[in-house]
Amino acid sequence: MKxxxxxxxxxxxxxxxxxxxxxxxxxxxxxxxxxxxEDFDAFFCPNCNAWTEEKCMDPSCYYCPNRPEKPLPFK
Known part of the structure; x- marks a missing residue:
């Protein structure tokens, strides 16, 4: 992975x-x-293709509702 x-x-x-x-x-x-x-204001590991934190429970959160299951679509 580059x-x-x-x-x-x-x-x-x-x-x-x-x-x-x-x-x-x-x-x-x-x-x-x-x-x-930045688009989801969250950290992830590119090797594991996993977020390091759960989505928040704030219903008015701008980031979490739009965050995909995996950070990278191709892995």
């Missing part, structure tokens, strides 16, 4: 997202650096 950071974007195998790589936070399962996905 991951690069360019300006305010992270590109994962050619798939571009608005976000950043947080080198200070690692996945608890595989120890890879986490990525913050």
């Amino acid at each position: 991951i690069e950071e360019k300006d305010d974007y992270v590109i994962i195998d050619g798939y571009e997202i608005d976000g950043f790589i947080d080198k200070k936070q690692q996945c608890s399962k595989c120890n890879n650096s986490l990525i913050h996905y």
Whole structure:
């Protein structure tokens, strides 16, 4: 898997997202650096293709209702 950071974007195998790589936070399962996905205001592990936090229960939340089950559509 090729991951690069360019300006305010992270590109994962050619798939571009608005976000950043947080080198200070690692996945608890595989120890890879986490990525913050700005569109959903949430961190995920690109290797595991999993969010690191559950959706909130706030009915007026802008982010969580639109968050997909998996962060990356191709993995």
